[in-house]
Amino acid sequence: MELSGTILAGEEYEPVEGRVVVEEGEITAIEEAETASSDIVCPAFVNAHTHIGDSIAKEAGRGLSLEELVAPPDGLKHRLLREASREEKVEAMRRSLEFMTQSGTTAFLEFREGGVDGVHALLDAAAHIDIDPVVFGREEIDVLDIADGYGASGADDADFTSERNEARRREKPFAIHAGEVDEHDINPALDLDPDFVVHMVHAQQLHLERVEDDDIPVAVCPRSNLVTDVGLPPVEALLERTTVALGTDNVFLNSPSMFREMEFAAKLFDVSAPEVLRMATKAGADIAGLNCGVVEPGREARLLVLDGDSDNLTGARDPVRAVVRRAGVDDVKRVIQP
Structure with a gap:
């Protein structure tokens, strides 16, 4: 060819x-x-952070806070996920994945709710689509039997030491949300020695130094952070210190379009076009171990x-x-x- x-x-x-x-x-x-x-x-794009299961509730939750939207176990997304049938969730995810392939994404890093069953549902949705899911399961340690890694919600939600240790034992990556709402969960998250962290909106100088010293990549989702009114990640400062990749986050808040994420990042932050394209392609690939x-x-x-x-x-x-x-x-x- x-x-x-x-x-x-x-x-x-x-x-x-x-x-x-x-x-x-x-x-x-x-x-x-x-x-x-x-x-x-x-x-082609590598979307570094998604919640594709949220496809069942696009544009739901107007006016709700981040905690009301996504906090486990009773945030809106979790209630809607529990209420939807497996067939509804699989079909909704399939439609989002079809759009992602049409818009140039060939791989994505998914934090998947629902334990083992949730991972199976996502894999069913992606089965006949030309896209590669890199799935970080949640909620059960046994999810590591089938998932590519473990994706923790945040250090304020639970003690994820056991999950981190089990992921390390199985030589699978461990990732965690950190610094989305405030800075208090960042140090506990970094103490777990994650393979990468997501968000880092409220990263302070100490956190930036830790990320640099430990060579911890960061997936940022600026459109999502703007929608949920938590602030914006210090992209320029992060880029000076580590690998930074772009993700589109929750499908019910944002279209999973890397074009939109790139344009937003390029026009909002003081970063060059090649840097943004690298965030949307090579950086996510590096985090996922893709060549x-x-x-x-x-x-x-x-x-x-x-x-x-x-x-x-x-x-x-x-x-x-x-x-x-x-x-x-x-x-x-x-x-x-x-």
Whole structure:
């Protein structure tokens, strides 16, 4: 397979006119050459934090606080999840996953409620869709029998030492929400030596230093944080210290569109377009242990082809800024999944 056009190549996403050569699902070469194609070829997205189960209640909960929306066990999302049938939840998740693939996402890191049954339901929803779930189960230690890792709600909710130890014993990753509402649960979360943390909205200097010293990646979800009125993560400060990846968080609050998340981050924070694209691709891939997120030889060919001659993108002088700040699902021409 050969894909021609403007290639956003390497870890700096440098625009290169030419071709990407793919063999057996792997990028084998990038060849500079003149081409008549106006396509833009870039890495497909890796969504670093989702709650896809919330697809049953899109736009529910107007006016509620974060605790009223999502706090276990009686937050709105948990009540709605309990009330919905398994079939309803699986179908709702399937529809969200279909949209994610259409909008260029080929892998996602899911914090999945419902224990073992919840993980099975998500896997059923994704079974016939060209997308790879990296599932962090919750609520039961036994969820590690089937999940890729354990995703804890937060250090204020429970003592997750046993879950952390069991994940380590099984050589599976452990992740935890931290610093979403305030700073009080950040140190206890970091004490668990997580493989990554989510949110860090209220990170202070000490927390930033700990993240840097321990090389702990962070998944940030700025649109979700804005909707729930908890503040915004210190993205610039985090980027100076560790790997920072973008996630779209709860589906009932936000569309799981990485285009929207990138545009929001690029226009809100003092970060460059290549940095934001890296947050939406390579950073999430690195956290998930996937060999993608960069267009270079030796990487999996998880690629996104955009129509650079669409009404929205034609005339763009900077293709990286155009992908990050302007592009959308209507500009997607093809999604390549090995």
